[in-house]
Structures are given as C-alpha cells and as structure tokens.
Amino acid sequence: MTAIPVPETVPARPMPAPAATRHRFAMYWAAACGGCDIAVLNVDGVLPLVDEHFEVVFWPAVMDAKYADLEAVPDASIDITLFSGSIRNSENEALARLLRRKSRLLVAFGSCAGEGCIPGLANLSPTAAILDASYEGPGVDNPDHLLPQAVWQAPEGELDLPLLSPLLRTLDQVVPVDYSVPGCPPESARIAEVLALVVEALEGRAELPPVGSILGAGHSTVCDECPRTRGVKHITSFRRIQDVVSIDPDLCLLEQGIPCNGPATRDGCAARCPLVGAPCIGCYGPADGVVDYGARLMSAFASVVEAQEPAEIERILDGIADPVGQFYRFSLARSLLGASRAAKIGSVPAGLPPMEGAAT
Amino acid sequence: MSVTAAPRPATADDTAEPAVTTHPTAGAAGVAFEPLLIGFTCNWCSYRAADLAGTARIKYPPNVRLVRLMCAGRLDPTFVLKAFAGGADGVMVTGCWPGDCHYREQNFKGLRRFLLLRRVIAALGIEPARLQLVWASAAEGDRLAHEIGRIVEEVRALGPLKADERLAEPATPVAAVEAAT
Numbered sequence: 001m002t003a004i005p006v007p008e009t010v011p012a013r014p015m016p017a018p019a020a021t022r023h024r025f026a027m028y029w030a031a032a033c034g035g036c037d038i039a040v041l042n043v044d045g046v047l048p049l050v051d052e053h054f055e056v057v058f059w060p061a062v063m064d065a066k067y068a069d070l071e072a073v074p075d076a077s078i079d080i081t082l083f084s085g086s087i088r089n090s091e092n093e094a095l096a097r098l099l100r101r102k103s104r105l106l107v108a109f110g111s112c113a114g115e116g117c118i119p120g121l122a123n124l125s126p127t128a129a130i131l132d133a134s135y136e137g138p139g140v141d142n143p144d145h146l147l148p149q150a151v152w153q154a155p156e157g158e159l160d161l162p163l164l165s166p167l168l169r170t171l172d173q174v175v176p177v178d179y180s181v182p183g184c185p186p187e188s189a190r191i192a193e194v195l196a197l198v199v200e201a202l203e204g205r206a207e208l209p210p211v212g213s214i215l216g217a218g219h220s221t222v223c224d225e226c227p228r229t230r231g232v233k234h235i236t237s238f239r240r241i242q243d244v245v246s247i248d249p250d251l252c253l254l255e256q257g258i259p260c261n262g263p264a265t266r267d268g269c270a271a272r273c274p275l276v277g278a279p280c281i282g283c284y285g286p287a288d289g290v291v292d293y294g295a296r297l298m299s300a301f302a303s304v305v306e307a308q309e310p311a312e313i314e315r316i317l318d319g320i321a322d323p324v325g326q327f328y329r330f331s332l333a334r335s336l337l338g339a340s341r342a343a344k345i346g347s348v349p350a351g352l353p354p355m356e357g358a359a360t
Numbered sequence: 361m362s363v364t365a366a367p368r369p370a371t372a373d374d375t376a377e378p379a380v381t382t383h384p385t386a387g388a389a390g391v392a393f394e395p396l397l398i399g400f401t402c403n404w405c406s407y408r409a410a411d412l413a414g415t416a417r418i419k420y421p422p423n424v425r426l427v428r429l430m431c432a433g434r435l436d437p438t439f440v441l442k443a444f445a446g447g448a449d450g451v452m453v454t455g456c457w458p459g460d461c462h463y464r465e466q467n468f469k470g471l472r473r474f475l476l477l478r479r480v481i482a483a484l485g486i487e488p489a490r491l492q493l494v495w496a497s498a499a500e501g502d503r504l505a506h507e508i509g510r511i512v513e514e515v516r517a518l519g520p521l522k523a524d525e526r527l528a529e530p531a532t533p534v535a536a537v538e539a540a541t
C-alpha cells in the first residue's frame with residue numbers, strides 16, 4: 001500500500017497541540033445506500049481506528065442522535081465529518097449546511113457525495129416521472145394514488161416532510177468541501193489511511209494536502225493498477241459481460257470487447273473488478289486532469305473502434321447498450337451537463353424519442 | 361482552528377467552468393432567437409476553407425464561432441459537452457474528406473467520437489441535429505459557408521437549448537409536482 005503522496009507545495013498548516021480528549025468525529029448519510037457507513041464499520045480495518053482516536057458526536061447509522069443535538073454543539077467543534085450521500089431533498093441540504101457549520105473538516109465521502117453516483121441517474125428524469133415511477137410504477141400497490149405531502153395536518157399537529165429537489169446535486173455543489181474520498185464505497189484500507197493521516201494532522205505530526213484534494217486514492221487510472229496485459233486495441237464488437245462465454249484471464253478486458261471503464265477511472269481500488277474478470281464500472285470517479293468522466297471514456301472507446309465506415313461504426317457502437325449508463329453511471333450529477341434536458345426543464349422535450357433507461 | 365478549511369484554491373475543475381454564457385438573445389422577450397454555434401475546424405482543411413470563404417467574400421451567418429484544432433481527431437468530446445453546457449445551441453465539427461487526412465486516418469477517429477457523442481447527447485435529451493459533422497477541403501470555401509448556413513437554420517428551427525434552465529430552482533414541494541401533472 002503506497003502512502004498518500006503529499007505535494008511539497010503544501011501551505012504550512014500549524015496544528016493544534018495534542019488534545020487531552022479524543023478528536024470529535026461525525027458521519028452522515030444523505031441520499032445514500034448506507035454502504036459507506038458499512039465500509040467504515042468494517043471491523044477488520046477501520047472501526048478500531050475510529051474508536052481509538054475519535055469521540056463520535058453524530059453518526060445516525062450506528063447511534064441514536066437527534067438533529068437538535070447536532071444543532072446544539074458549538075460551530076466548528078467537530079474535527080472531521082465524513083459526509084456520504086448526495087443532496088436529493090431539503091433535509092439533505094439542511095444537514096449539509098449544518099454539518100459544514102459544525103465541522104472543521106468536511107469530507108465528501110464516497111461516490112454519492114462526490115459525484116452523485118447511482119442516485120445521480122435520477123437526473124435523467126423529470127421530478128414528476130421519478131415520483132410516478134416510485135408511487136405508481138410497476139409493482140407498486142397504491143390504489144388511492146397517494147403521494148408524499150410536504151405538509152400534513154395530523155391530530156397531534158402539523159407534520160412536514162422534506163421537499164424533493166428538482167435535480168440531485170453533489171455535496172460540493174451545495175457547500176464548500178475540504179476533501180473528497182472516492183469509491184462506491186471507498187476501500188476500507190484506503191479509509192484507514194485517510195483517518196490515520198487526519199489523526200496525524202490533528203495532532204500536529206503531519207500536514208494535510210491542499211484543500212480540494214482527493215484523499216484515499218491515486219492520481220492515475222485503474223489501468224495503471226490493473227495487471228492484465230495491454231496491447232494495441234482493435235475493437236470490432238462490444239460484448240456485454242453476460243454474453244461472454246470465456247474471458248481471457250490475462251488480457252485487457254477492453255481489448256476483449258468488454259466495455260471496461262478503467263481508462264478514465266481514478267486508481268485506488270487495486271483494480272479489484274478487472275482482477276476477477278469483471279469490467280471496471282468507474283466507482284472511483286474521474287482520474288486526475290479529467291474534466292468530464294464520460295467524455296474521457298467516450299474518447300477512449302471511440303479511439304479503439306476498428307472501423308471507418310459510418311454504418312460499420314454504428315454497428316459496433318450498438319454493442320454499448322446504454323451509453324449514459326456506461327459513461328456516467330457514477331458521475332452524471334458531476335458531469336458538464338449534469339442532468340438530462342428532460343430533468344432540467346421538467347418534461348421531455350418535444351420531438352425526442354423516450355429515453356432508454358429513464359423513467360418516463 | 362488551524363485545520364479549518366481555507367478557501368479552496370483553483371483546481372483543474374475550475375477551468376471547466378463554461379466560458380460561454382447563455383446566448384444573450386435566447387428567450388429575451390421581443391428579440392428573435394439567434395442560435396449560437398461553436399465550430400471545431402481542422403487546421404489543414406476546413407479552417408482554411410473558412411479563410412477562403414472570407415477572401416472570396418462568400419457570406420455565411422455570423423452565428424458560428426470557429427475554434428481551430430489541428431485535426432478532427434483532436435476533438436475531445438469534452439469540448440462539445442462544454443460548448444453545450446456553456447450556452448451553445450449547436451456544435452459543428454469539421455474535418456478533411458475521408459482519405460485526405462493530414463494525419464492519415466485521424467479524421468476517422470473524429471468521426472467515431474462524433475457518432476458516439478450523438479448517441480450520448482440524444483440520451484441526455486439534446487437533439488442529435490445540434491451536433492453535426494462536415495467534411496470540407498481547404499478548397500471548399502463555398503461548401504463550408506453553405507453547410508454553416510444549413511446548420512444554423514436547422515438549429516434555429518430547433519430553438520434555444522437553454523441547458524442550465526433548472527439548475528438554480530429551489531426545492532419542489534411534492535404537492536406542487538402533483539398539481540402540475
């Protein structure tokens with residue numbers, strides 16, 4: 001495991017004297033699946049570190065806490081907050097702002113907070129279509145066509161529910177973020193590295209990299225970590241992994257026609273998926289220098305397609321069954337376009353075919 | 361408090377901020393819509409074709425802003441997405457005719473990226489006709505001018521893209537969404 005490189009140009013950050021008590025820690029889940037919390041709870045690697053060095057102030061996944069308790073702690077009194085999940089509704093946004101205020105270091109933890117991740121694919125659909133799919137869609141038994149209401153008068157008083165945001169946003173699209181830790185979820189060993197670095201920094205024995213840095217990952221691509229043999233690629237057809245009878249155990253998956261997102265994806269996971277014959281799907285997000293993850297990947301895929309006739313190129317491209325899912329599975333909310341036009345204007349533009357994969 | 365975050369220094373991502381703002385006339389009341397077109401042109405053919413159109417005094421619509429690349433194969437899909445995100449209503453990519461590429465076959469690389477990009481923007485709700493590819497040699501100033509005119513009219517018919525319309529909207533009460541549908 002390589003140490004996280006600390007650039008020599010880091011501005012000097014005087015660290016506080018060793019604290020008499022443990023450092024204060026919080027973790028929150030906004031629009032997330034809880035996998036990031038599980039990754040931190042992974043007893044083998046990370047939890048002992050949290051327990052040894054941190055006092056947990058607020059962590060809804062593992063202990064009871066009320067938002068009022070969090071509001072009551074002094075501003076900037078939490079040393080580090082790991083914020084997992086993206087901003088889907090007004091509750092997520094309020095907690096993002098509250099935790100920003102209460103935290104000295106706010107970390108966008110995991111792909112949802114950093115890039116939108118799978119929940120970000122909701123940015124393909126207008127709000128009304130999302131609600132329709134959730135409350136009227138296949139498998140939903142809702143004979144009275146009930147929808148969640150923002151405000152409800154109950155006998156005991158007025159109740160309210162969070163408001164759905166028109167578009168899903170990443171944490172740093174809502175509040176300033178100090179660091180990001182990519183991954184879906186981040187690898188436990190990398191989380192341990194990050195927490196160890198933070199402890200060292202809080203105790204004045206190390207310096208943190210410049211604000212805005214990515215922690216717990218490398219600076220290159222998954223391909224650089226992947227032990228598979230890479231040659232000159234000539235793709236004459238793309239194949240979905242379930243259609244491949246046997247996978248060459250040593251050859252680059254993309255070279256075998258299996259769409260693998262390694263060329264655009266940040267390293268840090270030790271190429272876990274390609275190692276076991278599954279293509280990289282891009283959970284560690286864009287590599288250094290990549291402005292738009294999908295664009296980088298489109299560039300890489302189109303370059304190795306072995307055809308010059310438009311009809312033949314189209315036939316090969318037909319093998320990528322779901323282009324947005326392939327190129328933006330984790331990064332749609334953080335991409336240059338950020339969302340489909342339908343989601344932005346609230347309905348499907350006239351004259352366009354229904355979008356594949358999106359709720360309509 | 362020394363660990364408290366200082367303002368974030370500029371990163372590579374900051375340069376991704378769209379340089380082009382929404383077209384000034386897009387949606388303005390009482391002003392006819394003038395589409396904004398970004399054209400990525402090859403140094404060896406179509407950029408010179410545009411020059412030729414100029415010296416030959418061939419007129420083409422002023423809606424297009426040409427950006428010179430060394431080759432259609434230099435077209436990074438990021439350029440196209442950034443143009444759309446930054447307020448362009450259409451994007452034109454040009455290159456040398458098949459077989460004439462200054463770099464042998466890199467214009468085919470541009471062709472493949474263009475065909476893949478069209479699929480992706482269509483899936484994101486941007487009409488494929490907003491992204492067009494034109495082959496034009498350095499001698500074809502009249503052809504390039506004609507194609508620019510054609511694309512401008514096709515994009516004009518599609519109307520403004522208004523890519524960022526909803527990003528700044530506040531959260532929607534579910535009841536209001538229900539009422540709107």
